[in-house]
Amino acid sequence: AQSVTQLDSHVSVSEGTPVLLRCNYSSSYSPSLFWYVQHPNKGLQLLLKYTSAATLVKGINGFEAEFKKSETSFHLTKPSAHMSDAAEYFCVVRNNTDKLIFGTGTRLQVFP
Amino acid sequence: GAGVSQSPSNKVTEKGKDVELRCDPISGHTALYWYRQSLGQGLEFLIYFQGNSAPDKSGLPSDRFSAERTGGSVSTLTIQRTQQEDSAVYLCASSQAGTSASPLHFGNGTRLTVT
Numbered sequence: 001a002q003s004v005t006q007l008d009s010h011v012s013v014s015e016g017t018p019v020l021l022r023c024n025y026s027s028s029y030s031p032s033l034f035w036y037v038q039h040p041n042k043g044l045q046l047l048l049k050y051t052s053a054a055t056l057v058k059g060i061n062g063f064e065a066e067f068k069k070s071e072t073s074f075h076l077t078k079p080s081a082h083m084s085d086a087a088e089y090f091c092v093v094r095n096n097t098d099k100l101i102f103g104t105g106t107r108l109q110v111f112p
Numbered sequence: 113g114a115g116v117s118q119s120p121s122n123k124v125t126e127k128g129k130d131v132e133l134r135c136d137p138i139s140g141h142t143a144l145y146w147y148r149q150s151l152g153q154g155l156e157f158l159i160y161f162q163g164n165s166a167p168d169k170s171g172l173p174s175d176r177f178s179a180e181r182t183g184g185s186v187s188t189l190t191i192q193r194t195q196q197e198d199s200a201v202y203l204c205a206s207s208q209a210g211t212s213a214s215p216l217h218f219g220n221g222t223r224l225t226v227t
Contacts, residue, residue, distance in 0.1 A: 034215060034216075036216075042220075043203075043219065043220045043221065044203070045218075049215055090154065090155065098160070098162060099160050100216060101157065102154050102155040102157075103154060104153075104154040105154045
């Protein structure tokens with residue numbers, strides 16, 4: 001069965017420093033993977049998706065994620081955090097019956 | 113409309129009452145999902161519709177929960193005899209089928225409060 005594990009429930013960074021949000025997946029075949037972001041009192045928005053075409057995926061707002069099959073990871077990164085990046089981030093895997101399975105989320109705090 | 117529409121945006125109901133939550137997916141999207149997000153929690157899968165196939169109901173927490181999708185478009189999630197633990201934000205999402213990497217488009221949700 002497919003699943004995702006987000007290793008950190010909370011991450012705090014200073015503005016201008018790098019962001020790393022960790023995600024490991026479990027899948028018996030090549031998965032489809034996504035990162036979604038949820039800002040306070042707003043809907044979920046797609047950040048980026050892994051389609052198997054390229055292992056390094058670039059998304060919106062300067063975020064990117066790298067698919068590493070050997071490590072079963074799909075970590076989300078950004079070189080320099082901005083205050084507006086403060087939000088909840090969800091790693092998601094799509095299983096072979098088309099169901100999307102969400103991780104438990106990582107809350108990102110950005111300090112000035 | 114351009115996006116997924118959910119109504120009502122907020123619903124307050126008394127314990128024991130029935131509620132209906134509505135979702136209008138993006139036109140042409142054949143896949144429709146319901147999720148539930150409790151305060152400070154991740155997203156809990158409830159039910160998934162794909163075209164004319166039988167829905168995947170494996171996430172419904174009890175037989176008080178049911179959902180239907182009429183004409184392959186609008187969906188209604190019904191909760192009977194509501195309990196306080198049903199209080200949550202109920203999110204609907206739709207996507208195009210046939211492509212494993214097609215993303216979900218989410219509505220803004222219905223915030224349900226059971227008093």
